[in-house]
Amino acid sequence: MAAYENLYWWSNDGLRLHARDYPGGAEGQPPIICMPGLTRNA
DSSP: OOOOEEEEEEOTTSOEEEEEEOOOOSTTOOOOOOOTTOOOOO
């Protein structure tokens, strides 16, 4: 498995979000975003 970079983002209300940034694949391919626990969105 490729190495990844841990990224963190803090919202205005103090919620900390975590992401893993894996090295890109083929040029021009769209990113894949996985959001576990997401039940609905607007």
